[in-house]
Ligand SMILES: Nc1ncnc2c1ncn2[C@@H]1O[C@H](COP(=O)(O)OP(=O)(O)O)[C@@H](O)[C@H]1O
């Protein structure tokens with residue numbers, strides 16, 4: 400089943416056109432990877448799908464499960480099951496990891512749950528990520544290392560249990576052990592009902608999470624879609640050969 404359909408998407412950021420007619424189909428139960436040079440528009444694409452107000456759609460549509468979501472606010476998209484992990488997670492002083500995730504979850508489900516049940520589940524999932532549970536009571540990302548911030552994003556994903564996730568360079572800046580732990584948790588999350596979009600520059604995360612589709616984004620357009628073999632070719636040869644193909 401097609402979960403996300405992007406058609407002729409043009410997006411401006413601060414008056415400049417960054418996405419120039421993106422077409423992309425994402426399928427249920429599949430892992431899609433988007434690769435591309437720095438500045439190509441990968442984060443712009445995920446932020447636009449999530450509904451960040453800074454990204455202005457000048458043309459085209461984004462449909463999620465058959466519904467055009469262009470005009471929905473980010474929290475309404477989250478309630479429909481869309482999640483994104485930020486390339487550069489923000490620090491939020493005054494709000495603990497635990498309170499932040501609990502509030503997000505209540506806003507998505509509309510249901511209250513007992514603090515004890517919540518914390519039990521949170522601590523269990525932190526253990527899966529090799530995170531010390533003291534981090535639950537620290538302010539969100541404040542003073543966290545790059546790796547701890549990325550793990551906290553995966554923790555949010557696991558706790559919110561969205562059906563469609565976009566992971567923007569979640570593996571960048573992680574040491575080898577952290578890449579392994581993060582990959583393992585994404586793989587654990589993966590199932591036939593989940594749709595996963597991974598943005599990455601690196602092969603390591605994809606040795607554990609085998610992608611079904613690889614899309615190449617260059618200068619605001621998806622210029623190529625292929626299978627997992629494309630990852631190796633890009634690692635060896637870069638993007639210039641693809642540019643020539645267009
Ligand atoms: N919030 C923003 N403010 C200003 N410029 C932005 C913003 N987001 C993206 N851009 C610009 O859009 C282009 C694409 O950026 P981005 O989507 O982050 O690329 P990628 O993730 O592929 O490296 C870059 O030129 C970047 O400077």
Ligand SMILES: [Mg+2]
Pocket residue numbers: 441442443486567
């Ligand atoms: Mg980016």
